[in-house]
Amino acid sequence: MQTYDFVIVGSGSAGSVVAEKLSANGRFSVLVLEAGGTDRRFYVQMPLGYGKTFFDPRVNWNYKAEPDPGLAGNVDHWPRGKIIGGSSSINAMVWIRGAREDYDDWAAAGNPGWSYDDVLPAFRAIEDNEAGGDEWRGRGGPVHVSDNHRFIHPLTKRFLQAGEELGLPRNPDFNGKAQDGVGVYQITTRDGRRMSAARAFLRPALKRKNVRLETGAHATRILFEGKRAVGVEYVRRGQKMTVRAGREVVVSSGSVNTPQLLQLSGVGPAALLQGFGINVIHANEHVGANLQDHLGINYTWRGNIATLNQILRPWWGKAMAGAQYLLLRRGPLSMSMNQGGGFFRTDPAQKRANMQLYFQAFSTVLPRPGERPILSPDPWPGFSIGLSNCRPSSRGEIMIRSADPMQHPRISANAFSTENDVAEMLDAVKFLRKMAATEAFDGVLEEEMLPGARVQSDEELVDDFRRRSGTVYHPVSTCRMGPDPSQSVVDARLRVHGLEGLRIIDASIFPSNITGNTNAAAILTGWKGGEMLVEDHR
Template identity: 75%
Template sequence: MQDYDFIIIGAGSAGCVVAEKLSAGGRHSVLVLEAGGTDRRFFVQMPLGYGKTFFDPAVNWNYKTEADPGLAGNADHWPRGKLLGGSSSINAMVWIRGQREDFDGWAAAGNSGWSYDDLLPIFKAIEDNEAGADEWRGRGGPIHVTDNRSRVHPLTHRFLEAGEQAGLALNQDFNGAAQEGVGIYQLNTKDGRRWSAAHAFLRPAMKRANVRVETDALATKILFEGSRATGIEYLKNGRTHTARAGREVVLCGGSVNTPQLLQLSGVGPADLLRDLGIPVVHANAHVGANLQDHLGINYTYKGRLPTLNQTLRPWWGKMLVGMQYLLLSTGPLSMSMNQGGGFFRTDATQARPNMQLYFQAFSTVLPKPGERPILTPDPWPGFSIGLSNCRPSSRGSIMIRTKNPLDHPRIVPNAYSTDTDVAEMLAAVKFLRKLASMPAMREVIEQEVLPGPKCVSDDELIADFRKRSGTVYHPVSTCRMGVDASQSVVDPRLKVHGLDGLRIVDASIFPDNISGNTNAASIMTGWKGAEMILEDHA
């Protein structure tokens, strides 16, 4: 039996932050268990290499949902990071905090300390913003945020011009005073490399004598003495190991792995656990429930001007951009496929933006099975305008199938299961076509490839987005935070209701989804959660 003050389950976006902050003072011993391996892989570190990790079982859990009626019966692919840095090591690196109203809504529901004004100092402390510090932005923090305005593909500027022609304001900073409008996305990269939570937080922590990181270590069960979590059981190299936590077990597995481990350990819906022969430690029907996710779709166009397709597809183009990246750490390989984007309202009755835009100066209409061919795009000049919903009302669930921790859980997204979500997406795809019809874009479009000009009526548009859309990889809320123990899993200090010595610090605690990419808010949650843990053990 190994003894530590704190055991952290999961070295992902939040877990890396928790490990760094709990160990920084030198007073506490910390064990970090990560089911995956190292992040020191070329295609992990190269920003555009995430197309290569999209299906790679060496770094990716490769989850698959149940067949979803809302997605025309499709079973959606859910990549989640299985390596140091978690999903921050395989995501698209777009740095978006969310809207002020998102966090103020959390606080208004009773979650004291989680308003935007409470969290803004943390967001500022986290980042080293290349564009500089101001009232909203920070410099000198662990996460480097790259300002890409001088680096994007020229077509991105046409997209911005079309956005203005369609009535959207040009927004210089989505993480500044307001989020609405179109602009250039900032990325968590540095010197042409992905700057993940592992780089920013875990690597510094691993240099300390009071930190031990175990990779390829799958947590299989939380150990309890009565209602107190006392340690963890985990599988490594085919053998079962145990470790004891003198102070707390901290779950940072994310919105899939955290509810899965709780359920395997006897914390969750009582009927499900009994049916699987798992002794109930603490019954809570909300463990694994309330799943929320953003859904997205691309409209793809054949252009009259060269796009990144002509740069990335030919062998000589690959060679040139490869040399540029290896020698100078610049060029297309040093960026995300999402270079521009924005936020808009589907109608005037919306109090704030409810849709997010993405512009990609390349296209992949002809994918190979089991691949995401970002580095081998279509053989003609193509580009895509995509979108995702910000605050869908559909709710799903993540529940274990068996008591075998090696079995993936059952993921039921229930996509587009409300009339509101369908109506919003219908209005949103119509706005995509409006954008494409603006003079700045119309001049360079030869034809709409997907869904194509024959898709016109409301029924056809709805059938298309049910068939072609899917997750944009932002699942949250499966162990949501709340003051009412009968309606939530953790309290505002992230302690699991009804249990002692157990905290959850990851995106599963979000009471509701945020408006935008979830990685920045996950890192913020790790920072705030660690601060509260340290306060409680001062």
């Protein structure tokens, strides 16, 4: 059996960072196990190519949630990265840290070292911001954050004007002094290529002799001696293999795979594990519980001026955009579909923004089964304004279906299961129509395509967003951090309560969800978790 100082399960947004941190001083040997394969794929590296990876089983776990009463019984599609870089290799690349209050809440819940003032230096060290450094933003870090102001579609400017008409301030930087308002999203790209966690952290780490990466390595069980994690069992190319961790096992498999792996290994709800014949190493009811996720919906309009539809739909437009990208690394293929956006409060009494906006200068009303048609939008000029809730009160869970590690877990999101979540979303979709009715869009709109003018009453609006809403791919908190072992899974240093030699370092440890996209916070978790490991093993 091979032995490494540290075995990291997962090469995603956090695991890649942990590998870089642990290997930097040259003292530790590190093995990274990744169930997926290479990220050296054209549609992975081309920013707008993520529409092609949305259902691709070669790079995507393609999870399906359980039929959800809160979503009118729909089965929601849950893409998660099964690839080097994890979900940072297939996401929409919007770089949002979250609100100051999010992290202060984490610290106030009994997690020292996680307040906003604690994490700000780490965020600044992580970033290489094209817009420049200041007291909030960093320069020279491993993650390049692009400023897209020069390249946005003209309709995005109308969206920004509409927000200002409704009282939202123009915000030059959602990760700066304040988060409220509308503005242009910064994204994780560099020179027209995706800046995934693998590109920023894992690839540099792999140049060191003390780091090894095994792809196609599906972890099936954490190995224990008593209460101490000592290694990992995994399957690679049909063969069962084991590796020993001389110091610690680090699980960085994400909010779906991490609780699944722990449960398969005997760590989780005792009755669930015993029902599948799994020996209980450590009982903890919170492994897989407390699932939180952001839910989103788009409202779509037909316009009378050209949108990106007229570039990305026809063959000649695809050819022009492709040539622009291949020759110059510019154009719509070098960006995210979400060029503009923002944060607002559905009620002025809210202490901070509770809704996020996304503006897309194209539309995908016409369905294409089995495909997310980002690169083949509607044939008419269309655009969408989307939104997602930032801190829903609904809670779900992720639990294994059997003792078979190859079977996908049961994902029960319980979307819109509280009155507060329904009321907030109702207010939010009404706000979208207010935006469309501003002077900024006067003379541009022809028809509301989705949900359509026939949907007017509160009951009709609620029914519509139950039917059309879905995850915006920000699941967190399934192994949440906290000081009380009876209410959480890991402590503030990300050590699993009740066990030794085992840490969880990924978005599953979030005590609560953040205000906005979660990838930056997942990378932060890897950064802080890696530093903690180095400190604790000096």
